[in-house]
Amino acid sequence: MTVSEDGYSGRTIRSVTIAFNIIEVLQERKHVGVTELANELGHSKSTIYSHLQTLTERNYLVQEPEGYRLSLRVLDIANRVREQVGNYDVITKEVDELAETTGEIVQFGIEEHGMVSYLYKAAGDQAVETRSRVGIQQPMYSTSLGKTILAFMPTDRTASIVSNADYEANTPNTITEPAELHSELDRIESQGYGVDDEENIQGLRCVSAPVRHEETVLGAISITGPSSRFTDDRIHGEFADHVQRAANVIELNTKFSSTGVSEFD
Amino acid sequence: MTVSEDGYSGRTIRSVTIAFNIIEVLQERKHVGVTELANELGHSKSTIYSHLQTLTERNYLVQEPEGYRLSLRVLDIANRVREQVGNYDVITKEVDELAETTGEIVQFGIEEHGMVSYLYKAAGDQAVETRSRVGIQQPMYSTSLGKTILAFMPTDRTASIVSNADYEANTPNTITEPAELHSELDRIESQGYGVDDEENIQGLRCVSAPVRHEETVLGAISITGPSSRFTDDRIHGEFADHVQRAANVIELNTKFSSTGVSEFD
DNA sequence: GAGTTACGTTCGGGTAGCGGGAACGAACCG
């Protein structure tokens, strides 16, 4: 199968766009009414109404006296998605344990669409706030998870992502040059783990280790915390050890539950 | 706001239907290709292709060499939905504890669309298999959760659901008569908990208690297990106590996080 | 209780946005 490069020429379907606009508003606010949505999304009430009917009939929405709201159906889909990803149970176990022992934020991320998506997150008792949340995306080049995944991907995929990213400096430390990124990736590949030194958020440092499978990476696990607690010594010492050990456990326990048979030549 | 009765006259939108058909196929199988989907759903490849583009652009799908797959974005939506429901954390805590102490299946359900939707489920170490799963729906009249919720709802809503349900006997014990159901609901209301005596699945019995808030019900919590272990004595004794206590804890901890202000007359 | 406002819902028409079919290019096979 061929995977098209970026730049969508295929048409995007208007009605579907509207439907998901509605769903995204409903993510933010629990109950929304027809008129409210119509104003917000710039469509007529009748249009919105038809969409709401469709979504309700399909059981993605529920109509209540206060307005429409997302139904629990989404939870079912989410569970299926979790099941589809490598060994979700092992991942949560390792992440939870690491969060408990270190007291910091521990996350597991995978690559999607040239960005990092967070699959699971646990916060230890000293954990600071971050902008990440399960299911959302962040750039590859400015996070330790992203860089670590990039470093262990097949080289062509890495190259494609590195060259197609639009770099934006979140902090003075953010890497915004493909060349610089490539050499950073080489360093990560040889040392076996990646570090984010306030490149994504000022004051926060992270360490990540990859979970590898055959020729590619399933994802990576990271510890995040304030620079005050994340000294060079600890980062390259205990923290690097921790993430690498956890990544290893996940690797060993992950009987890659892919449906597709891996193709050998 | 007026809430329309069943019987959709509003139009349902074809493209949205197709989009969700795709998503539902992707729930079952991790990776699916264009041609495969086109055949399965009875549309041309170009149609499917446009939809896939739209969904991918919106980040609900990811394109991989093996085909398209659902992205982690869904997990974010699911988390939001959980946050929107009353106090999710308390509910999981109580359900987990009850599953641990009893060893059986414990579930929390709410009413949606005249059916029971499962919000959370935990299995104790002796737990048997059931057909329920988080996010899916089951009839109100044949489950203890459903009957219990019905019993404590505002009477007009109860009446509407009871009369609009299409009754189907899953087992010889299933209640299929509105009149009979109403008297069962009265019994549940007066005794404070509901029982399912092999009405939904042969060999399984359940006990449920309602979580009430002001004039209505937020949901109900239930214990499920094999009739062999669920004798009349235990059901009306320890099990009824357990669910009622847990429901009570949830009630007390639930600062109803509704956005809408409840209307008093 | 009339008048007002705001809501969800219904209906029909005109148009552009979709769905279909066919063709292209790229992999992969023997």
Place this chain on the structure above:
DNA sequence: CGGTTCGTTCCCGCTACCCGAACGTAACTC
């Protein structure tokens, strides 16, 4: 190298969709 199968593209025609306007109803005001 011919055959197959995949994803992708393109264009044409029709229909399904979006809009606007009207309706019904609940709630609130004075």
